[in-house]
Amino acid sequence: MTRTEQEKRNFGGPLYRKLQAYGESDYYGFHMPGHKRLLGQFENPYRFDITEIDGFDDLHHPEEDGILTKAQERAARLYGAEETHFLVGGSTAGILSAISGCTRRGGRILAARNCHRSVYHAIELGNLKAEYLYPQQIPSLGINGAVCPEDVEKFLKEERQSGEKDRNTAAEKYGARDERASEHPVQTVIITSPTYDGVCSDVRGIAEVCHRHGIPLIVDQAHGAHFPFSDYFPEDAVSAGADVVIHSVHKTLPALTQTAILHIQGRLVDRERIRHFLSVYQSSSPSYVLMASIDACVDLLERKGTELFRKHVKGLSAFRESCRDLKTLYLAGDDMAAGYLAETAGREPEGNGRAAGACDFDRSKLLISARRTGLSGSRLSKLLLERYHLQMEMSGPDYVVGIASIADTEEGFSRLSRALHELDREYAGCREKTGRFPGEAGIPRLPFVLTAAEAAEREKELCSFSAAAGGIAADYVYLYPPGIPLLVPGERITEEAVCRIGEWLEAGFAVHGLREGRELPIVRER
Template sequence: MNGGTSVNTTKTSVQKLNKLDHSKAPLYEALCLYEETNRISMHVPGHKNGRVFDKAAQHHFSNVLKIDATCIKGIDDLHQPTGSILEAQSLAADAFGADQTFFLVGGSTIGNLGIALTVCSQGDKILVQRNMHKSVFNGLLLAGAHPIYIAPAIESNTMTAMVSDLQHIEEALAEYPDIKGVWVTNPNYYGMSQDISRLAEVCRQAGIPLIVDEAHGAHFGQAEEVPPSALSMGASLVIQSTHKMLTSMHMSSMLHVNDDIVDRERLARVLGMIQSTSPSYLLLGSLDLARRYLVEHGRNHLKETIQRLENRRGELATELKSLTIWSGSSEVQRRDPLKWIIASKDGAISGYQLHDLFNDQGVVAEISDPRNIVFLFSLNEKEEDIDKVVNAIKAIDQKLQGLSFIPVEKNDIIMFETEGTLYEPKISLQDAFNRKRHKVELDESIGSFCAETVLPYPPGIPLLNPGEEITKRHVNTIKQLHEMGAYFQSPSDDSMETLYVIK
């Protein structure tokens, strides 16, 4: 899958969408009708449409609480949709090119859990790209599945993980003919996207689903200037964080189904088990509105924003002396123009240090890592806001000139095995979670099996999963990341000096 160019101006066919009338927002309109009727609420939620609420915060919450409804007649039920939610989901499927779309109110985490519990049963094997979000591994743990890990490709300039080459995946399918599916992340957190159409065809021929975590690509396929979507490339199941790159409220996502390889009835039952029976209609309504905005205005705004961003990207690429802005490589087929990856030239300072420098300038990055920071732009960024970011970049670039730093080596921190490496942990995720454990010094953990998730965050990709054998590489990486200021989510020891291992 590697090769080709990653220049954003390369055109790609936009999906044949919009068979339905997208001027409507049926779920949002049902919520507005509920508000307009002004009936007496003798049901949950207890804030009674915002009338019983902290007075000091009402200026922020009062309007939205009026439509913070529950499952009553006229609004529809997420778990058995027959009205406005069903119509809203159908419109979303039309907008994104899916056969069927499910609204999610627990973020893409719920989608990943649901897919794992649908595709896998106890003891089933599934091929999983190792740089997946923790929710994928948690889902496989709950399902009792046995993941076969495949090490990702690494982009050599940014040292970020991407989809492994098709040849490696085909070799894995030959070695494990009984797997239940292939699960990859595309794009990665940094907006790097690969062509997975051939992989989708290989999976289709094998009769197994290609599952794509497209959390950071909900806008893909919506304009010629962005990479094609996973749905348009033939993936069976696609998770999108609508709240990340589109405009819905935080924690709202969509799960798209593209074919009948997956049991949809089972998927619906599973989602009914793991989603709240009291879902937020604010989140659901925002998904409906995000779809309408995208189709009615967002696609044009996206094109205009990309033009602005590409002009400024070119300006920065020419002028920067101490910093760099990544603009593609032969290893990446397409890049997301809404993501800017900034690093210091020659690895002079870490991404964590850059994050602090930009924070002092009033610009908060999406993510920082040992080498890079990432700025995330919206569908509709105005010139004046882009100017502020560009000016901050130039100011820090100027500040760094002439200063001396201890270089951060490109290949110093190794998160994964060599690309294409296959490994099946000797102890399954579920077994490791249920076994007795004890805490040891980090240096003494080498050779033991991990009994916790070691998770640099963001982006939430585990360095170690339960059941994986701890190596010297793991220990060195933990030490290096902690020393550089990386944040670890929910560790058993904040100092990262000890680790839980299986007894």
């Protein structure tokens, strides 16, 4: 080994060297980022790492004819959006900006309860009063289902009637009517579609409901940036009529981690407010490496998107076809577990064959249920990693989830198929695990005592987790991934919630938000 080669090998600290070694190994990732560490077109990033020098525009103050303005306009054309913004803080920055831009401090928001924790952080920062839409459940798979347009309509209609009644009462009492009487008390609605597991809601139907009430719809479509590029995938939220859509480019497309985009359309949102908050929540020194990665991804999709996705769909379809003969493991797919539901529930699949609670399903999400094997999701994930060097994206109570993208190879799909078939034979007939799985009961429905912002300002104390029932949550408690809170600050903790979190802990999952010794921060009430 030459001196130069030795110096190169010794470059960097422990993290750098560990990443270098991992990159040289045979571990294959069915996880984000979507480039899968397999695309080598991007040159040495240090050559691209600049600041806002002459000729390179400014993300926070883009010139009318600047290079970043043109890059964002090109991304907007690709997605069919009226306006698109680059995000270097991931979809988190987009969600924070969208919610802050579509609401006023102290206002009200209707949010799907299975939203990402960044939604709750935006609610806290804006001291918003949150109302929740609880998704349907898909019990046979132990996952959250879709949010229904009918539930959105029912809630918004009731809230409008309630708001009008309150305003009429105030007018009678004080002799004056609120000049904003025609406004709906709910300022915006936000849902997540697809979910981390690939379940899609009826975005088009929900958008129509929201627009009838004059309310903008925000869709966290972080996991659906690939939807527009093939009919094999569900309809994307931009074409479905959502007013603000956030896509994580890095999750399912070939772009670097932290890259995302935010789309705006229609006349129901204050675009200037959203632009303002994009500057508030993003770094004042946005990375040109990350922005170049978004631009390169857009360019690739413009030039070769049709070809790349045709090849991807072919490989993905072949993989799914190869898994049809699995006997005990189950790969959720076109039927969204209809046959699996029928077997476990002892009835025939309904209507269109889709599981109740799913409008559509992203087939690039590889949701592999191990329920009939007796294996836990974490055990299946560990077997795939240690025995086959296959790293999945996440594990649930009795399933694992992988992410496929246009960067995946035929070899990668073949390795996963062989591994699943070997494990399928090995665990055929095993039913070690019995009883209710932690995912089946959904997210606990808890009463709000304080807003999240109010709870954050109160004095706190630590309480034994097992004795927390009756207290008011002072911090978020969630599983990561996917980052959906089980407890939100300001919620009254119930026995059911304690039991649910206990089930997750017993199943071996890392529950974030608990302190050492499984203590839980609660609001001091005395």
